[in-house]
Amino acid sequence: MTADWTPVFVLPNIPLEAAIGCDIAALAPGHDRRVATLKRTHPMLRRFLNRFADNFGQKFEPAVLILNTAAPPIFSEVSALASFRDLIALSAVTHGRALELRHPRGHRVLFGEAFSIYPWMLDRRYEDVIGSTPAILGTHEVSSFKGQSSPALFRTSLGEGDIDQPLLTALMARWRQRYEAAEPAWEDVALMRSLNVAYHASLLPAGTDTTFYDVGRVVSLWVSAFEILVHPGGSGQANRDKVFEMIERTPWAIPASGQLAHDTGGKAKVKRTLASWLHQVLYECRNDFLHGNPVERSNLVLSTPQRTIFEYAAPLYRIALTAFLPLTHAAPMPSADDPKAFGAYIADRMDFMGPQKNAEEALLTATRPPAERGARRPRVTRPAP
Structure with missing residues (x-):
């Protein structure tokens, strides 16, 4: 695959120490070299990412879900991207919950809201913002946009040690297997469906x-x-x-x-x-x-x-x-x-x-x-x- 990437979604609730993903897709922080390249190439993206703050006005850049432009078309579908988010979220939440039971201290990623996808995103032409959910569909100017993290939880940093790496690796492999197959195996479909339900179970x-x-x-x-x-x-x-x-x-x-x-x-x-x-x-x-x-x-x-x-x-x-x-x-x-x-x-x-x-x-x-x-x-x- 080539090294060209495109931004798809932003996730404002999870500060990442490093990118999480593979050569098809990745959840990356603003300082990731691929996101940095995109910001230099598309100044409006940089402006959009700079317009996020928490509920107390503290500015931050959200994490960005990026997709390799050479990936097969199916990976650009919402179902595949949502499954990608789900497997990362469960690799973090299951590990964080286990640690919290053993050593209660808080300030861990314990709820799936940390990986919520923001409903507004820059359009494909890098001109305006588009909001899309089952309840809204609209567009607006970036200059008027004010993005926020969730008021219901703190932005808790996530590093490599906060993720169940063996689980993440195995789930990532099954994710690719499920969406690359012309006729996916029942077990792979069941796994993605289960992760979807588990993600929603992990929410507040x-x-x-x-x-x-x-x-x-x-x-x-x-x-x-x-x-x-x-x-x-x-x-x-x-x-x-x-x-x-x-x-x-x-x-x-x-x-x-x-x-x-x-x-x-x-x-x-x-x-x-x-x-x-x-x-x-x-x-x-x-x-x-x-x-x-x-x-x-x-x-x-x-x-x-x-x-x-x-x-x-x-x-x-x-x-x-x-x-x-x-x-x-x-x-x-x-x-x-x-x-x-x-x-x-x-x-x-x-x-x-x-x-x-x-x-x-x-x-x-x-x-x-x-x-x-x-x-x-x-x-x-x-x-x-």
């Missing part, structure tokens, strides 16, 4: 008016994301037991994660892993909230850690993706007689397995009592400078 339940009913609705979306992964296609069915089967195929990194010690209900009284039990809790919440059964705030709270089941959904989804993809370290182990090669192998395996262990450790917090009050993260009352 609501704004200032959030109630526990809103959280229950979001939990319901997470359950659907799991079930879409296991749907066999055609007239087949996806259900709780198939999700259990998928989860139980996970190659566990921590022995305690694979212990069959948890009752997931049903007549058979089968003991399953903690991950399956957590899915059972999500499943029961989904049924209660969506079927109109009597519910209370306590329906969402796990008794031992005194945390909501909502907090466990994202790292549990990472576990499900580990089994679905599957995510395994397939590199052959070199001989210990070659210390340099053996050491490199060990380091690479540790990097690969790190996010998996992070997700498993996060789920294991469901079996532990809450930390001492003094260990909780301080309340944030104003934006970080």
